[in-house]
Amino acid sequence: MQENTRVAVLLPCYNEEITIGKVVRDFKAALPGADVYVYDNNSTDRTAEIATAEGAIVRKEPRQGKGNVIRAMFEDIDADVYVMADGDDTYPADAAPAMVAKILEGYDMVIGDRLSSTYFQENKRPFHNFGNRLVRGSINGLFGAHVTDIMTGYRAFSFGFVKTYPVLSRGFEIETEMTIHSLNNNLRLYEMPIQYRDRPAGSVSKLNTVGDGVKVMSTIFRMIREYKPLPFFGGLGSIIGIVGIILCGQVASEFWATGMVSRFPTLIGAVMLVIAGLLLIVAGIILDVMAKNDRKTFILEANRFAYLKRHLSNRHEIDRQ
Known part of the structure; x- marks a missing residue:
C-alpha cells in the first residue's frame, strides 16, 4: 500500500459493546495508517464509549437502519479506499490489507466471500443459509453472473464507487442492493474468500430472519423491475x-x-x-x-x-x- 493512500474503515454499529473494542483494535493492527470510523446507530449500550476509548472516530447516525448508516458514511467520509465491516467480530480484520490492495489494482468493489469458506459451518441459523442460496441463485440467474456471496457485509470500495453509488435501501438489504447495482453497471468486482466466524457468546444478532428476508426479496423484486x-x-x-x-x-x-x-x-x-x-x-x-x-x-x-x-x-x- 502506498504511503499517501488514505484508507477508511467503516463500522456501522448498533449495541455492539461486547465486540466493538476488539474489532477496532484488530483493524488498527491490520491497517496501521487507516482511520477507523464507528457510526453509532442509536445504541443503548456502551458501544460509542468503548469505540472512542480504542481510538476510533465515533459519529452518530439517528436514522435507524444499516442502509441509512452506510449512506451517511459514504456522504461524510473521503478516502482513497474504503473497507466496510460489521462491529460484531464475525469478519477477520487480517484480510483487509489484501482487499485494499485489490482496490488499488483498479477494482471498484472487493467482496469478502464467506460462503466459499466457513460460513455454512459457523452460522447456526439454517434459514439464513437457505436465504443466502436463494438470493444468490436469483441474482446470478438474472444477471448471468457468478457471484458467490451476494449478502456479505465485508467489502472494500474505491473512492469512485462510494461517491457514485446511490444508497436507496434503509436496512440490511443494502448489501444485496450494492451487488445488483455493480452487476447492472458492469463494475469491476473481485471476490476474496474470507474466514467467517459466528458471533461470540453474549453477542446478539440484530437480524430478523423472516422480516429481513422479506425485505431482501422485495429489494430483489424491485431492482429486477427497475434494472431488467x-x-x-x-x-x-x-x-x-x-x-x-x-x-x-x-x-x-x-x-x-x-x-x-x-x-x-x-x-x-x-x-x-x-x-x-x-x-x-x-x-x-x-x-x-x-x-x-x-x-x-x-x-x-x-x-x-x-x-x-x-x-x-x-x-x-x-x-x-
Missing part, C-alpha cells in the same frame, strides 16, 4: 397474452364447429387479456430503453467523476512540489 424491465414486464405480458390467446382459441373452435359464439364474456375477457399482455410487453420495451439510457448516463457521470478526481490529485501534487 424487459424480462420482467415482457415475461408477465407473455404469460397473460398466452392465456388470452388460449381462451380466444377455445371460443374460435366452438364458433368453427357450431357457427355460434355462446360465451361472449369469455371472448371479451380473452381479448382484454391479449391487449393487456401486449401493453405490458410494449411497456417493458420502453422501460428497457430507459434503463439502458440510465446505464449510459451512469458511465458518463463515473467517467467525469474519475477525470475530476485525477485533475484534483494532480493539482495537489503540483501544490506540494
Whole structure:
C-alpha cells in the first residue's frame, strides 16, 4: 500500500459493546495508517464509549437502519479506499490489507466471500443459509453472473464507487442492493474468500430472519423491475397474452364447429387479456430503453467523476512540489 493512500474503515454499529473494542483494535493492527470510523446507530449500550476509548472516530447516525448508516458514511467520509465491516467480530480484520490492495489494482468493489469458506459451518441459523442460496441463485440467474456471496457485509470500495453509488435501501438489504447495482453497471468486482466466524457468546444478532428476508426479496423484486424491465414486464405480458390467446382459441373452435359464439364474456375477457399482455410487453420495451439510457448516463457521470478526481490529485501534487 502506498504511503499517501488514505484508507477508511467503516463500522456501522448498533449495541455492539461486547465486540466493538476488539474489532477496532484488530483493524488498527491490520491497517496501521487507516482511520477507523464507528457510526453509532442509536445504541443503548456502551458501544460509542468503548469505540472512542480504542481510538476510533465515533459519529452518530439517528436514522435507524444499516442502509441509512452506510449512506451517511459514504456522504461524510473521503478516502482513497474504503473497507466496510460489521462491529460484531464475525469478519477477520487480517484480510483487509489484501482487499485494499485489490482496490488499488483498479477494482471498484472487493467482496469478502464467506460462503466459499466457513460460513455454512459457523452460522447456526439454517434459514439464513437457505436465504443466502436463494438470493444468490436469483441474482446470478438474472444477471448471468457468478457471484458467490451476494449478502456479505465485508467489502472494500474505491473512492469512485462510494461517491457514485446511490444508497436507496434503509436496512440490511443494502448489501444485496450494492451487488445488483455493480452487476447492472458492469463494475469491476473481485471476490476474496474470507474466514467467517459466528458471533461470540453474549453477542446478539440484530437480524430478523423472516422480516429481513422479506425485505431482501422485495429489494430483489424491485431492482429486477427497475434494472431488467424487459424480462420482467415482457415475461408477465407473455404469460397473460398466452392465456388470452388460449381462451380466444377455445371460443374460435366452438364458433368453427357450431357457427355460434355462446360465451361472449369469455371472448371479451380473452381479448382484454391479449391487449393487456401486449401493453405490458410494449411497456417493458420502453422501460428497457430507459434503463439502458440510465446505464449510459451512469458511465458518463463515473467517467467525469474519475477525470475530476485525477485533475484534483494532480493539482495537489503540483501544490506540494
